[in-house]
Amino acid sequence: MNNKYKIIILGATIVIIFILFLKVLNSDKTYQPNQMIGKKLPQFILEDLFNKNTKLDTSVWANKDFIVLNIWASWCVPCQIEHPFLMSLKDKNKINIIGLNYKDESKNAKNFLKKYVNPYSIIGVDKKGEFSILLGAYGVPETYVVEKGKIIFKHIGPINEDVVNKILQLKK
Numbered sequence: 518m519n520n521k522y523k524i525i526i527l528g529a530t531i532v533i534i535f536i537l538f539l540k541v542l543n544s545d546k547t548y549q550p551n552q553m554i555g556k557k558l559p560q561f562i563l564e565d566l567f568n569k570n571t572k573l574d575t576s577v578w579a580n581k582d583f584i585v586l587n588i589w590a591s592w593c594v595p596c597q598i599e600h601p602f603l604m605s606l607k608d609k610n611k612i613n614i615i616g617l618n619y620k621d622e623s624k625n626a627k628n629f630l631k632k633y634v635n636p637y638s639i640i641g642v643d644k645k646g647e648f649s650i651l652l653g654a655y656g657v658p659e660t661y662v663v664e665k666g667k668i669i670f671k672h673i674g675p676i677n678e679d680v681v682n683k684i685l686q687l688k689k
Contacts, residue, residue, distance in 0.1 A: 552653060553661075553668045558586075559651040563641035566618055566626055573641045577615060578663060583688050585614045586661040587637070587676075588649055590621040591629035593657045599675035603636040606681060612688070616640035619649055619657045662687050 558578065565571040578584050587603060589596040606612040616637035618626045623642065630637075643649050652661065655673055662670035662684055670687055672680050 554671060556668060557666050558663060558668060559648070561641070561648045561651070563617075563643060563648060566616075566623060566640035566642050573639060577639055577641070578666060581613060581663075582665055583613070584663045585612055585684060586617060586652075586663055587614055588617045588619050588643070588652075588654055588657050588659045590619045590657045591625040592621065593619075595675040596629075596658045597633065599658055599660075599677070600633045600636070602676045602678065602681050604634060606684065607636040610681075610685060610688075612684065613638050617649065618642050619654075620644065620646050 558575065560575050561573075563573045565573055578586075585606060603614060607614055614637050616639070618640055620643070626640075626642075641648070646654075649659075652659075652668075653671075658675050660672045660676050660680070661668050664687070670683065672683075676684075
């Protein structure tokens with residue numbers, strides 16, 4: 518009788534493990550980052566790209582009505598493609614753009630900006646990508662439009678003329 522109970526318990530355990538395995542196997546595995554549209558930007562403290570002794574925090578955009586936050590890196594080819602559009606936003610349209618340098622070497626980031634010109638008013642360094650994760654970023658480049666501290670628009674990938682027009686419409 519003792520062996521009979523052991524066989525029943527073993528069989529029940531195998532069935533339970535099999536059911537759990539099937540449940541996990543059929544679950545949704547799509548990565549869905551935190552949707553931040555309509556929410557306030559998360560709190561942060563980041564190093565300034567050009568001055569390691571300067572710390573940037575939430576006050577960077579506290580008094581700004583409208584900003585564009587762009588996540589970029591020197592090693593990112595699409596970041597090179599979108600760069601003229603960022604320059605257009607800054608120069609022609611006088612949009613305040615804050616840069617977030619993502620998992621990059623400071624030397625390489627500075628060389629990138631020397632080569633392509635700096636469209637950013639301020640650049641925070643996100644060495645480990647932690648702040649980008651809080652934003653729900655997939656990678657680089659990504660662009661956020663922030664109005665009075667709240668994210669009102671997000672674009673994944675390099676911006677283009679259509680995205681520039683969308684940003685300008687949002688500013689009105």
